[in-house]
Amino acid sequence: MATPAGVRIDPAGGRASLPVRPPYDLQRTLRCGQAFGWEVDGTGATGLISGRIVRVQQTSDAIIVEGLSEEPGLRNLRRYLGLDEPLADIERALAEDRVLRRVLPQSSGTALMRQDPWECLVSFITSAFNNIPKIELSLKHLARWFGTHVAGGIWTFPAPEQLAAARLWDLRRCALGYRAPYVREAARLVASGKVDLDKLDRTETGEARRILLALPGVGEKVADCMLLFAYGRGDAFPVDVWVKRAVERWYFRGRPKTEHQIREFAQRRFGSLAGYAQQHLFLSARTDARLSPRSSRRLRR
DNA sequence: ATTCAGGTGCGAG
DNA sequence: CTCGCACCTGAA
Numbered sequence: 001m002a003t004p005a006g007v008r009i010d011p012a013g014g015r016a017s018l019p020v021r022p023p024y025d026l027q028r029t030l031r032c033g034q035a036f037g038w039e040v041d042g043t044g045a046t047g048l049i050s051g052r053i054v055r056v057q058q059t060s061d062a063i064i065v066e067g068l069s070e071e072p073g074l075r076n077l078r079r080y081l082g083l084d085e086p087l088a089d090i091e092r093a094l095a096e097d098r099v100l101r102r103v104l105p106q107s108s109g110t111a112l113m114r115q116d117p118w119e120c121l122v123s124f125i126t127s128a129f130n131n132i133p134k135i136e137l138s139l140k141h142l143a144r145w146f147g148t149h150v151a152g153g154i155w156t157f158p159a160p161e162q163l164a165a166a167r168l169w170d171l172r173r174c175a176l177g178y179r180a181p182y183v184r185e186a187a188r189l190v191a192s193g194k195v196d197l198d199k200l201d202r203t204e205t206g207e208a209r210r211i212l213l214a215l216p217g218v219g220e221k222v223a224d225c226m227l228l229f230a231y232g233r234g235d236a237f238p239v240d241v242w243v244k245r246a247v248e249r250w251y252f253r254g255r256p257k258t259e260h261q262i263r264e265f266a267q268r269r270f271g272s273l274a275g276y277a278q279q280h281l282f283l284s285a286r287t288d289a290r291l292s293p294r295s296s297r298r299l300r301r
Numbered sequence: 302a303t304t305c306a307g308g309t310g311c312g313a314g
Numbered sequence: 315c316t317c318g319c320a321c322c323t324g325a326a
Contacts, residue, residue: 033307124307124308125309127306127307127308128307128308128309129306129307129308129309129321129322130306130307130308130322130323131305131306131307131324131325132306132307133306133324133325134306134323134324134325135306135307137324172322175322175323175324176322176323177321177322177323178309178320178321178322178323179309179322180322182309216309216310217308217309217310218309219308219309219310220308220309221307221308221309222307222308222309225307238307240307240308241306241307241308242307243307258316259308260316282307286307293305293306303326304325304326305324305325305326306323306324306325308321309320309321310319310320310321311318311319311320312317312318312319313316313317313318314315314316314317314318
């Protein structure tokens, strides 16, 4: 297959340059909470993709890649990072909505990624009733104790087989708490082939959702995260506590709604862009002091 | 010491 | 089917 236009490759240096269009924002995309595996700093980010340690950083019109300089790895990275998402069109459409128009400036450029379904599954099982630092801690421990060593201080995310064989007691050492049996059982279902995560890529969304919901530790929210972050189903709308607060506050004048009602509302209102709407509402809610639990408790009185 | 955190599973009405 | 409740555990 031909190299896409605009791509510059320097095989000897292990470097490449992938073109991107505004408003794509690498930092926002990696920090927005959809992916956990990347070490993001002021200038770029480091992570593992296609079994390689890769550093990426954004310039005015490109993503500079170090550590990966050949296809199909680069194509894989493009897809993973959502570099080809038509963000300008998407955000223009979302800005028709009065709420999104207001919050978009602070989250513009966030692209939906295409993560590995298995890693995504474990990440979001772990995320349930948990906080972000501890989720990251658990995932880091999982890689350290069950993954494969790549190079100094870097381990791959463990394969289903690697976790399926784990002792519960060892899994618990990863601070997974009561989620440990969920993770191991999910690993066994995937490793045994009883659940084929790759096949879901070609499965109709509703059916894929039903299959995901049958996995232990996977409820509506986690299933929707997987549909959105791993399977590219743009109409998925994961309803977590932040999105729930934001939608109730900004679309229903603070009237409480069930998660089901919120999901239905979002799909009707945003359709195939519901996933992007969710990202922007989520990011906005997290940075809006008025939506913090402390604040809303005060207002409730 | 208490409280909180990106939900889910389970039993009851 | 909807509702309420318990829940591992590190960090503030």
